[in-house]
Structure formats: C-alpha cells, structure tokens
Amino acid sequence: MKIFNTMTRKKEEFIPLEENKVKMYVCGPTVYNFIHIGNARPMIVFDTVRRYMEYKGYDVNFVSNFTDVDDKIIQKAIEEQISAEEVAERFIAECKTDMDGMNIKPATTHPLATQEIGGMIQMIETLIEKGYAYAALDGTVYYRTRKFRDYGKLSHKNIDDLQAGHRNIKVSGELKEDVLDFVLWKPKKEGEPYWESPWCEGRPGWHIECSVMSKKYLGDEIDIHAGGEDLIFPHHENEIAQSEAANGVQFSKYWMHNAFLNIDNRKMSKSLGNFFTVREVAEKYDLQILRFFMLSAHYRSPLNFSADLMEAAKSGLERIITAAENLNYLIKSAAESDLTEREAALLEDGKVYTKKFEDAMEDDFNTADAISAVFELVKFMNTNVSSDNTKPFLESFYGQLKSLCDILGIILEKQEEILDEEIENLIQERQEARKAKNFARADEIRDILQEKGILLKDTREGVQWKRI
Numbered sequence: 001m002k003i004f005n006t007m008t009r010k011k012e013e014f015i016p017l018e019e020n021k022v023k024m025y026v027c028g029p030t031v032y033n034f035i036h037i038g039n040a041r042p043m044i045v046f047d048t049v050r051r052y053m054e055y056k057g058y059d060v061n062f063v064s065n066f067t068d069v070d071d072k073i074i075q076k077a078i079e080e081q082i083s084a085e086e087v088a089e090r091f092i093a094e095c096k097t098d099m100d101g102m103n104i105k106p107a108t109t110h111p112l113a114t115q116e117i118g119g120m121i122q123m124i125e126t127l128i129e130k131g132y133a134y135a136a137l138d139g140t141v142y143y144r145t146r147k148f149r150d151y152g153k154l155s156h157k158n159i160d161d162l163q164a165g166h167r168n169i170k171v172s173g174e175l176k177e178d179v180l181d182f183v184l185w186k187p188k189k190e191g192e193p194y195w196e197s198p199w200c201e202g203r204p205g206w207h208i209e210c211s212v213m214s215k216k217y218l219g220d221e222i223d224i225h226a227g228g229e230d231l232i233f234p235h236h237e238n239e240i241a242q243s244e245a246a247n248g249v250q251f252s253k254y255w256m257h258n259a260f261l262n263i264d265n266r267k268m269s270k271s272l273g274n275f276f277t278v279r280e281v282a283e284k285y286d287l288q289i290l291r292f293f294m295l296s297a298h299y300r301s302p303l304n305f306s307a308d309l310m311e312a313a314k315s316g317l318e319r320i321i322t323a324a325e326n327l328n329y330l331i332k333s334a335a336e337s338d339l340t341e342r343e344a345a346l347l348e349d350g351k352v353y354t355k356k357f358e359d360a361m362e363d364d365f366n367t368a369d370a371i372s373a374v375f376e377l378v379k380f381m382n383t384n385v386s387s388d389n390t391k392p393f394l395e396s397f398y399g400q401l402k403s404l405c406d407i408l409g410i411i412l413e414k415q416e417e418i419l420d421e422e423i424e425n426l427i428q429e430r431q432e433a434r435k436a437k438n439f440a441r442a443d444e445i446r447d448i449l450q451e452k453g454i455l456l457k458d459t460r461e462g463v464q465w466k467r468i
C-alpha cells in the first residue's frame, strides 16, 4: 500500500510501526456552527482510508478531536447569550448527526480539548523545562520556534524566509522573543472560559491540543496524521515542533492532506461566506450522494462543488444501487442448488474487478479509479445474471459488490425507517395482545421492532422505547 507523504513529497510504501496496527489521528472541526461540506471532505476521505485499512485486516485506532474552546466559539456564545460549553455541546451533537448521515464511522476516541487541559499544561511544562518554551511577563507562554532545528520540514519552508515574511509586522508591545514564536498558553480575557495554570488563568493555544491528545490516545509515535491541506502550515508544523521537542521521537511516520473542496474554484470556507452546510445539502440530496461525489475525485486533487457534478454522482450511485436491488430481487426466488460450472467460471472472471479496486486503493487511495472498478463490476453483473442463476452465484456477486461498497462507505440497502407513530401503534397493539394473554403476538411485535432497531423497556410507568 502506497501513501503520499507530505513530509517527503513522495509516495511511500506503508509500513506500520506495529504489525497489523494503525495509529491514526485526524484533526477535527472547531465546533461553533454546523459543519460545511468542505469540512466533510477530510471526514469522508479519511474514513475511507480507515475502512480500507480495516478491510486489509489492520486494527485501526482512529482518533479525531473536537476543538471545543476557541475565539469563534466564545464569540458565538456571546451572540447567543449562552455559555461556550453549550455552543460546543450543541454543535458536536449536530456534527455527529451529519457524520452519521454521511456514514462516517465514529472514531475510536473523539477527545475534546476542554477535557485535556491537564495534559496540555504538563506538555507545556516539559517544553519549558527543555528550553523550548518560555512564559512572558503577562503569563502568555510561547514556543521558541528557532530552537527547534527541524522547523519547516513538513511545509518545506525555510525559517529565514518565514522570518523575512514577518519583517513588516510591528512587534512593539509584543512580549515574545521572536516574531516566529507561537502561543502555547494565553491569559484569559474578561468573560472568557479559563483554567488555572502555573502561568496565569487562561486557556491553551490551538496547536497544543492535538499534540497532547495524540500522545494520550495513540502514544508518542503514530503512523498517520491527517487533515486538510490548510493545516500543513502552521498547525501541523507547530504540532511537530511541540511533540518532537517534548517526546524526543518522530511524531508521525506519514502525513496525509486532502486538497480543498472549492466552489467556483475558490476554497469553500466560513470566512469567505461561500459555503454550504452538510445540513443544507441534505435537504436536497441523500448524504450518500455527497459521499459518493467526494470520493469521485482523488483526495489530493481540488474538487469543485457544482449541481452538475452532484447530479452525475446521483445517477452513478443509482446505477450501483439498482444493480444491487436487482440481485436481491433475483436472490429471493433463486434455486438453492449448487453453482454450475459456468457460474463458477464467471465468479472467477469477476474477481478481476476486486483486484482493480484494490490496486487503485493501494495506489495512495485512488478512489476515483476504485469507483470505476465498481462500475465495471456492475456492468459485468448486469450482463451475466438472470432468473436462471442459482442462489449461491447471485449471493456471491452481491457479497462482492457489497464488500467494495462497504470500503467506500456506500450503503446498498437502506434500513427502512420506521416512524414514531408506527412504533407507538405497535406498542399499543402489543399491550392489548398481552392483556388478551396473546403472548405469541406480543413477542412477535417486540421482535419486529427489534429488527428495526427499536428497543423496548417495560417500566412501572409504561413502555419506554429507544432507537439503537
């Protein structure tokens, strides 16, 4: 498996630190609003990377944070006259709803910055002890950038060029030793959330949280660190400076970055105001279509969002789902008999598409080519299945298609949604059946609901139910 490593600017063979295990960290969103579809790109891309790794048999420890303390969250809290905590809690929940709609697996751990302040203080203390950080008179703690010899190695920036870029910036009134130094801890401002620390009541800078959460949940050395390409500099560069100075070992072996999702060829972003939230897109399209659209391009190529491309994704996805439905329909009435010789030969021939799919994914996760392989498989199936086929043959084809779609996170069979009202009616019917001592029917209703993911709990106050 080859991965393009931003650090070396080369495709490299993936060799995990520990056999069969992958330790992966993806920088998550700042939760002050609904996520936009630009934020959804890294989520979909790296969820697909994870799914492919799992398909290959790796045990993936996948960590992705929520930045739940930040200027923008505080600003939103002031506007809405609620606490920053409430803002973050609300938008984490909304983000998880969107992730679920895009069939993004929950991370092994989703740490929150505000829950890890102790670890951040500890790492900052270590950096101060080692001479990589210092506290200024007002209690701000800065990272001493020039002290870290490798600074710029990820973004391929030269530290003197960076310094020159700052030449015109006024530093009067600044308490830092050097313009390149960045903040690790800053004093609180009136009305802001804050934590006690050895330096001042305040809160952490943005970069330190990822170094600390990655260390806590994955260890000092990890396999893959990922995010959008705007994070290369300064965020990831600073994370490297912090982690490697504090831990004394290489932080991450591979660095992966997705290109931007654009609109009219400009980066979609909240600050430019040219964005669509995932929620807005969901009003018009099934989010499976959004996922399929994102994967139709290679993750390192810019992708332009447009109605035309979404329509193309919609019809492409429909082609795959129709083929799956057709197979399912045939399976229901197919004979249980053994595979015929011709069928066995066809299944063997069809394996070439799985091979093509895998080859594409092995080549730095080329999902665009992987999707082409799925289309070829669908075409091959459509021309080779009929109501004369045996059940094992049809099921085998279905299984092949499903396993490839699972890697892409594309769901072939939607579980039928059951409405609250239908649930209530069935519960009512179950109560009546019980009263009439028709326990068989009562149990049957419980099973029907369970199959639809509804769990019943009999309590003294009546029957409670929840979706699981």
Ligand code: AMP
Pocket: 027, 028, 029, 030, 037, 038, 039, 040, 041, 042, 227, 228, 229, 230, 231, 258, 259, 260, 261, 262, 267, 268, 269
């Ligand atoms: P933020 O909340 O801005 O820190 O972004 C969360 C994640 O979304 C980061 O990995 C960003 O790099 C990524 N991201 C933000 N905007 C875009 C975009 N237009 N295209 C692709 N990725 C983006």
Ligand code: ZN
Pocket: 026, 027, 028, 210, 235, 239
């Ligand atoms: Zn980060």
